[in-house]
Amino acid sequence: MAKTILIVDDSSSVRIVLATTLKSAGYNVIDAVDGEDGLSKLTGEKIHLIISDVNMPKMDGITMVKKIKALPKYKFTPICMLTTESEESKMKAGKMAGAKAWIVKPFQPAVLLSAVEKLVLP
Numbered sequence: 001m002a003k004t005i006l007i008v009d010d011s012s013s014v015r016i017v018l019a020t021t022l023k024s025a026g027y028n029v030i031d032a033v034d035g036e037d038g039l040s041k042l043t044g045e046k047i048h049l050i051i052s053d054v055n056m057p058k059m060d061g062i063t064m065v066k067k068i069k070a071l072p073k074y075k076f077t078p079i080c081m082l083t084t085e086s087e088e089s090k091m092k093a094g095k096m097a098g099a100k101a102w103i104v105k106p107f108q109p110a111v112l113l114s115a116v117e118k119l120v121l122p
Contacts, residue, residue: 003048003120004028008038008064009082010056014105018051018082021109022116035059039067047077048120054083054090062090062097069098078119082107 005027007018012033019029030047032038034056050068054061061081068074080101081094091102101115 002026002028004030004046005116005120006030006032006038006041006047006050008032008035008050008052008056008061010034010053014053014082017109018112021112025113025116027116035061035064035067038064042068042071042074044073047074049116050077050079051082051116052079054081054085054094062093062099065094065097065099080115080119082112 005022007015007029009015010033015031019031022029030041032041036058038052052061052064061083065079068077068079078100079098080103081099082103082105084105086104094102100119103112103115
């Protein structure tokens with residue numbers, strides 16, 4: 001059975017590239033346009049990994065991570081931030097919120113897939 005990854009990014013082009021990359025590697029993909037939408041997609045089904053942008057309208061990625069980590073069903077779901085942010089303070093805030101990895105855009109599909117393989121829950 002394929003693993004499911006939730007991608008959260010306000011850029012439709014980034015969501016398309018991510019979804020294409022992940023689907024070609026055999027993953028199921030659910031996508032969301034911002035943090036609020038991302039939270040609404042957590043309906044109880046098993047999510048093996050969440051990949052999220054940081055800067056988004058309505059709810060930013062770090063706030064979303066904090067809210068996800070407060071949900072018992074998703075508390076241990078690994079989260080990778082995929083963002084243009086490379087500031088140490090943002091990375092630290094992401095890690096403190098519960099993010100397990102930080103990839104700076106633009107990304108190489110091979111690098112992304114390598115990180116995904118390490119992060120995806122069994």
